[in-house]
Amino acid sequence: MHGLFRWSSKWWPGLIPLAILWAAAAWFSTVPLEADIAARSNAALKSTILDKTRITVAGRDVSFAAEAFSEDGRRSAVASVEAAPGVRLVNDETRLVAEAKPFVWVAERDNVRVTLWGTAPLPASKARIAEAARAALSGTEVVDRMGLARGAPPRFDAAAVLLLDQVAKLKDGKIVMSDAGVSLSGMARDLGGREAIAAALKNLPEGFAVAANEVKAPPYIFQANKDPVAVTLTLSGYVPDNNVHAALVATAGRKFANEKIVDNLKASIGAPSGFSAAVTSALGALSRLSTGTLVVSDREVKLSGDALYEAAAGQIRAGLARDLPTGWTAKSEVSVKPAAAPVDSTVCQQLFTQNLSKNRIRFETASASINADSAGLLDRLIETAMRCPSTNVEIVGHTDGDGDAAFNQTLSEKRALAVEDYLVKAGLPADRFSTVGYGSAQPIATNDTDEGKLQNRRIEFMVRQ
Amino acid sequence: MAYLAMFHWGWLLGAFVLGFCMGWIAVVYRGAPVPKVWIQRLSVLAVVVVGIAIAKLVPGRFGYWLDLGLALFGFYLVGCAIGSWLRDWVVSRHVPAA
Numbered sequence: 001m002h003g004l005f006r007w008s009s010k011w012w013p014g015l016i017p018l019a020i021l022w023a024a025a026a027w028f029s030t031v032p033l034e035a036d037i038a039a040r041s042n043a044a045l046k047s048t049i050l051d052k053t054r055i056t057v058a059g060r061d062v063s064f065a066a067e068a069f070s071e072d073g074r075r076s077a078v079a080s081v082e083a084a085p086g087v088r089l090v091n092d093e094t095r096l097v098a099e100a101k102p103f104v105w106v107a108e109r110d111n112v113r114v115t116l117w118g119t120a121p122l123p124a125s126k127a128r129i130a131e132a133a134r135a136a137l138s139g140t141e142v143v144d145r146m147g148l149a150r151g152a153p154p155r156f157d158a159a160a161v162l163l164l165d166q167v168a169k170l171k172d173g174k175i176v177m178s179d180a181g182v183s184l185s186g187m188a189r190d191l192g193g194r195e196a197i198a199a200a201l202k203n204l205p206e207g208f209a210v211a212a213n214e215v216k217a218p219p220y221i222f223q224a225n226k227d228p229v230a231v232t233l234t235l236s237g238y239v240p241d242n243n244v245h246a247a248l249v250a251t252a253g254r255k256f257a258n259e260k261i262v263d264n265l266k267a268s269i270g271a272p273s274g275f276s277a278a279v280t281s282a283l284g285a286l287s288r289l290s291t292g293t294l295v296v297s298d299r300e301v302k303l304s305g306d307a308l309y310e311a312a313a314g315q316i317r318a319g320l321a322r323d324l325p326t327g328w329t330a331k332s333e334v335s336v337k338p339a340a341a342p343v344d345s346t347v348c349q350q351l352f353t354q355n356l357s358k359n360r361i362r363f364e365t366a367s368a369s370i371n372a373d374s375a376g377l378l379d380r381l382i383e384t385a386m387r388c389p390s391t392n393v394e395i396v397g398h399t400d401g402d403g404d405a406a407f408n409q410t411l412s413e414k415r416a417l418a419v420e421d422y423l424v425k426a427g428l429p430a431d432r433f434s435t436v437g438y439g440s441a442q443p444i445a446t447n448d449t450d451e452g453k454l455q456n457r458r459i460e461f462m463v464r465q
Numbered sequence: 466m467a468y469l470a471m472f473h474w475g476w477l478l479g480a481f482v483l484g485f486c487m488g489w490i491a492v493v494y495r496g497a498p499v500p501k502v503w504i505q506r507l508s509v510l511a512v513v514v515v516g517i518a519i520a521k522l523v524p525g526r527f528g529y530w531l532d533l534g535l536a537l538f539g540f541y542l543v544g545c546a547i548g549s550w551l552r553d554w555v556v557s558r559h560v561p562a563a
Contacts, residue, residue, distance in 0.1 A: 059529030
């Protein structure tokens, strides 16, 4: 031992190369050591739930900054880093994630995308909600701008996922969850969507309540387009049910006897009250136009197109506003079609015959009052009469063989007079028209069948020079 | 320490070998020895520095470099002791034989 003391007094020259070795070791090992410790610290935090984790290493000292979601989680994370091999000291810069009061979460939908705002309680629930949004809104861009905060109500994730399903039913709008209160606004994607959302909200997790539901239903649209070139009437949009559907198509068939009906209607709930009456009345107005479009949107009726002559335009505008049920509004943009070129008496007769062969002037049963369904046909007859102003026209009434011959005679005369009266009211000179009734004396078909009787009940226009 | 030993075994081995060589030479070295009083003072200094290192008073990279220096110095001393003892044993074994 004594020798060791003696020899140690001569060990000092080695300190000089040792110092050089130390400097070299420090120079070459510091950065790799720091990288190794950083990797080990990050590995130690793998199973912990943290946000904004930042680890910086100086020598063997670790500066550890992170936001934890609970005090226990924060302590456990710091302990994990402290226990990582090689770590000498931990500068604990961790803190708890801020508590949101109120805890607000928002899903907002516009035409292009769905944006998720507000806060989620944990990174896992944030990811779950974003994933649920992508699943519920496949085909729509989902932008995740959610932050993280403490203070979420219990069962937050389940509520958010349910609300995302409702976002899928919106065309545009916003769903806000503020603590346990849910507010909805916007426009439902489909008719019935508003009701579906209201029903789904009953399944919100316990503790959650609907604070406001201002989701609007989309407008209930019915459209009819009269195309004189294709000779079609195209019906599109919604009708309340199959009965109304059938009734409206039948009405259209009567009012538009010349046109082919293209039926693209779909049945859907949500029709405003008085829908059927309003559409029937509006279709009558459309039938009097040469070309036109009818758009019924909720309780607003918009009619645009060209009337066949000036007086008809006025009647259509006034009639549409008058005939709609209470609470409905009408917007008419009816102009007058340019007058057609005059024709001679032969062509005039051909045009009358053509019009009356496809359709017939209808009257109420056993009465001389003209059925409203014939307004369109009468307008075309008036237009034809206007094209041959120098001719005189005899209006001839016929009935079928049912009933008393004297009654039929009188009825046929009255019906011919009613038509003349209609024409005169439209602005045609009364002296151009004469009327005659033949009762059932000149049938053109058998009176034994309903079809034959229908053909025999007729008005004819005979052009006289 | 175990981590440092594993990570720096090459450098520590170098310090040990350096110490072993110095210890080997010291037995027969005829240069001036360090005065006893200086050895005592340096020993106190070494204890203080070890105390500082254990208390982790020096932060960051300087703290690491201090730990590294002490570890190298420790291995150097062990190397010196073993080297000197071995040389002494070899020398004393040869003298009687001569």
